[in-house]
Amino acid sequence: MSWRDVVALAARGVARRPGRAVLTVLAVALAAALFSALLTISRTAQVRVLDQLADGGPLAGIEVAAAEPDPTQVDRDDAEPGAPRELDDAAIAEIAGLSDVATVIPLVSTRVAVAVPGPAALDDGTTVTTERRYDRDDGPRGVLFETLVGADVRDADDLPISVLAGRLPLPGSYVEVAVTPTWLARFGLEGTDATRMLGLEIEVGAPRSFGETIRARWMRLEIVGVVAQEATSGALLAPIEAVRPARAWTLAGQPDDRLDVPSSPYSGAFVVARALDRVAAARNGIHDIGYSTSAPENLIASVQRYLRVVEIVLAGIGLIALAIATLGITNALLAAVRERRREIGVLKAIGARDRDVLRLFLVEAGVLGVIGGLLGTLLGLGLASVVGVVVNGYLRSQGLEGVRPELPLTIAVAGVVGAGLLALLAGGPPARRAARLPAREAVEA
Amino acid sequence: MEGVDEGVAISVRGLTHRYPSPDGMLAVLSDIDLDVPDGGYVAVTGPSGAGKSTLLSVLGGLEPLQEGVATIGDIDLAGLGGDELAAYRQATVGFVFQHFGLLEALTAAENVELAGTLAGMRPAARRRRAAELLAAVGLAHRASHRPLQLSGGERQRVAIARALANRPRLLLADEPTGNLDDASAATVIDLLEQLRAERGCTLLVVTHNRAIAARAPLCVALDQGRRAA
Numbered sequence: 001m002s003w004r005d006v007v008a009l010a011a012r013g014v015a016r017r018p019g020r021a022v023l024t025v026l027a028v029a030l031a032a033a034l035f036s037a038l039l040t041i042s043r044t045a046q047v048r049v050l051d052q053l054a055d056g057g058p059l060a061g062i063e064v065a066a067a068e069p070d071p072t073q074v075d076r077d078d079a080e081p082g083a084p085r086e087l088d089d090a091a092i093a094e095i096a097g098l099s100d101v102a103t104v105i106p107l108v109s110t111r112v113a114v115a116v117p118g119p120a121a122l123d124d125g126t127t128v129t130t131e132r133r134y135d136r137d138d139g140p141r142g143v144l145f146e147t148l149v150g151a152d153v154r155d156a157d158d159l160p161i162s163v164l165a166g167r168l169p170l171p172g173s174y175v176e177v178a179v180t181p182t183w184l185a186r187f188g189l190e191g192t193d194a195t196r197m198l199g200l201e202i203e204v205g206a207p208r209s210f211g212e213t214i215r216a217r218w219m220r221l222e223i224v225g226v227v228a229q230e231a232t233s234g235a236l237l238a239p240i241e242a243v244r245p246a247r248a249w250t251l252a253g254q255p256d257d258r259l260d261v262p263s264s265p266y267s268g269a270f271v272v273a274r275a276l277d278r279v280a281a282a283r284n285g286i287h288d289i290g291y292s293t294s295a296p297e298n299l300i301a302s303v304q305r306y307l308r309v310v311e312i313v314l315a316g317i318g319l320i321a322l323a324i325a326t327l328g329i330t331n332a333l334l335a336a337v338r339e340r341r342r343e344i345g346v347l348k349a350i351g352a353r354d355r356d357v358l359r360l361f362l363v364e365a366g367v368l369g370v371i372g373g374l375l376g377t378l379l380g381l382g383l384a385s386v387v388g389v390v391v392n393g394y395l396r397s398q399g400l401e402g403v404r405p406e407l408p409l410t411i412a413v414a415g416v417v418g419a420g421l422l423a424l425l426a427g428g429p430p431a432r433r434a435a436r437l438p439a440r441e442a443v444e445a
Numbered sequence: 446m447e448g449v450d451e452g453v454a455i456s457v458r459g460l461t462h463r464y465p466s467p468d469g470m471l472a473v474l475s476d477i478d479l480d481v482p483d484g485g486y487v488a489v490t491g492p493s494g495a496g497k498s499t500l501l502s503v504l505g506g507l508e509p510l511q512e513g514v515a516t517i518g519d520i521d522l523a524g525l526g527g528d529e530l531a532a533y534r535q536a537t538v539g540f541v542f543q544h545f546g547l548l549e550a551l552t553a554a555e556n557v558e559l560a561g562t563l564a565g566m567r568p569a570a571r572r573r574r575a576a577e578l579l580a581a582v583g584l585a586h587r588a589s590h591r592p593l594q595l596s597g598g599e600r601q602r603v604a605i606a607r608a609l610a611n612r613p614r615l616l617l618a619d620e621p622t623g624n625l626d627d628a629s630a631a632t633v634i635d636l637l638e639q640l641r642a643e644r645g646c647t648l649l650v651v652t653h654n655r656a657i658a659a660r661a662p663l664c665v666a667l668d669q670g671r672r673a674a
Contacts, residue, residue, distance in 0.1 A: 005562045016550040346546035349507060351535025351563045351611065353528050439530075440507040443542065444498075 001356050010363035024332045025372040031325035032376025035318025036415040040384035042314045044405045046307045053296050060273040062295040066264035069292040081292035086264040094289050100282035102274045108150040109267035110247035113143045113216050115203040123199035128187040149234035150243025158272050165194035166225035174242045178225035183235040194226035206246035209256030217249050326426035329365050333430035345443025354435040361431035369423020377415035381407045452484030452647040453518035453614035460513035473499045475670045488661035489651045495667040497651040505538045505617045506530040539608030543620035545600040547592040553603045554588040560610035578606035598629030618650045
């Protein structure tokens, strides 16, 4: 008997008691839904927590400071840097050449003056005024002094940057800038107000000292996004192509302590190790080159272990539910075997072998399990999405980035295949009982 | 009608069959000898408990041979078990039961196809075969009906069609008219005899009905597991 015929016969067998089949499938579906929903929520929470720990960047991210390493702090996640040391292209190339390093993203920063209209009219029709109009007592009126950070925004996925509102500036753009919550705070705004800041035009000036006088070369930038960036300190983030000329302009002037411009070509770098378990080796390599690093590797590893335990517990709960549901399959099939003894006998009388009967009942169990698993997995994803909507509502009310519940393919497949396999396991005893029925005894039942 | 099936000679010597009982092993057949010629037609009669159905079960391979010799054509049933008996049943035997034994979830045509399905016949071939057989038993118009939509006589005719699906050389009918009224019973027996004549298969019919038994050229009477005089 071909598999196609077995499946067709099994489907008929399932369909002959539709009520029982529906209830059995429903039980499996609910258990599979619980399994997939719990794991989806757990996995989403895991991603969110780790993302939070990595500040939106990769888990294997390492911040490199333009400073020497402090030998007493090398094993700490939040190591304090030692004495300043210039980080130049040669150092960047040396770091990039380390075998444990996947990518190196250099960061440039410079101090800039920012002229903001006061009060500033926002796109939503409201106006805001900076609470602190002066960055330093001796600064000119109406101008803020901020740090402008430049990064290659094409590598934004590898940077610890989370977009809270809007988007990142386009690569190579000289007219777009993103601001951080630090900037919002200047106007008495919070993370929940991030979208209000979008569209505001500001003038950013690169200062140059001419001795007594400081003059600035100005550029008009539009705020296109609000980001939480932890790559380096700074309230403004722009493409590196726009920051380099500004910094060069400032450095071309006379040395002036008032401008507070670091001499290092790069203010820092963000390094991504090839894997989380290679972060330590990468950090050691960078220390050996002579630069201070920090990375939340120990914290992430600890949290990952706890999250793994939570995931195992939740998966266990889901599996227990699935196991209970599959007992329903055993029960349904035992009833079917009792009811269909004569049918089994007739099948044997016309030539069915024991293993044909075994296959028939196992496939019936598998059909119930796979249908239940499929429905349940979809239902679980739906449940997780509903939970995600509720959670997102809360997170956004707190000015935090929302989550996007995703059902990993492995969990979806595990839900369906697992339900099918458990169903086969559950169907084993009744199927064996059916297969071993003596032909004559069965046919005379 | 496609092809003419052949019959098979039956030779039984010293057939003894026992079942376990609270008082030990109980012999339901004792030292049975039987010879049926190729294409023969035998009625097996006897009171309840005489061992008629057991004899059919052993000859049909529903139970393994315990003691004695039973040769069906060139097949020695001694030592056959499990898959070998299943293969024997599939290739050589057609069963007709008193209770019809139709699968309620399947239509008449699908019930007839079932033997072909188990034998691994291609779907088109077994559908064609089922249609031919249903036509042969006069039920072509009922092909898509399920057993519960058929009368008792019609169900038994479907069962006969199914029994013939694998072109059996030995047709075993256990009380085929036991659940039928006289008219339907006559129709079923007429049909069995006609099909046997057309296909040449050997036919063993277990019956309580003397009139039906009288129609067979050879009648074997059993009583308490032995051949009655």
